[in-house]
Amino acid sequence: DGGITQSPKYLFRKEGQNVTLSCEQNLNHDAMYWYRQDPGQGLRLIYYSQIVNDFQKGDIAEGYSVSREKKESFPLTVTSAQKNPTAFYLCASRQTQLPNTEAFFGQGTRLTVV
């Protein structure tokens, strides 16, 4: 089945450690996005990528890094510089060959700093 897969579903990190969240899609979508969700808030954009080997900062990029070496993969690294990393992280992808296409989301990764 085609879809977008995030792993792991739950992740625990010690303070001061970097951690990488995986996002893979087999939908042949060019664009991929990372969002952060905190309780009672909407989704906020961390980074996005329109094409392989290119990515742009979103609204809250500080303390995060990404790479886009393959079309199917857009991993997000939460670095020790991110002061409040505990949150629900959502990856999305979107086809951009046609106008006005909608984004599809993965199941999310819940990151907890212990």
Add this chain to the structure above:
Amino acid sequence: GQQLNQSPQSMFIQEGEDVSMNCTSSSIFNTWLWYKQDPGEGPVLLIALYKAGELTSNGRLTAQFGITRKDSFLNISASIPSDVGIYFCAGQTGGTSYGKLTFGQGTILTVHP
């Protein structure tokens, strides 16, 4: 950045009642999307709107793209317990190019049997 105001923040209704929620923006969007999110899951697309004035239905759900391109509403008729969840509106800019999504804060819907 762009801001979306979604209201109400939460709703408590009886099964069978109709529900209405809306989003307004200070900016124009090319596309309005409505998503539903269950606890611990990613949002699932309910309805996509592409033209100002467009009115679209998906079963018991109806959504409209405001004529000014700065607002949208979602109606749910004859609510059932499985409608429980968080509903998000999202505005999308660009077409084939940018496509950045801006989300509202969400409406938490509780349905009492």
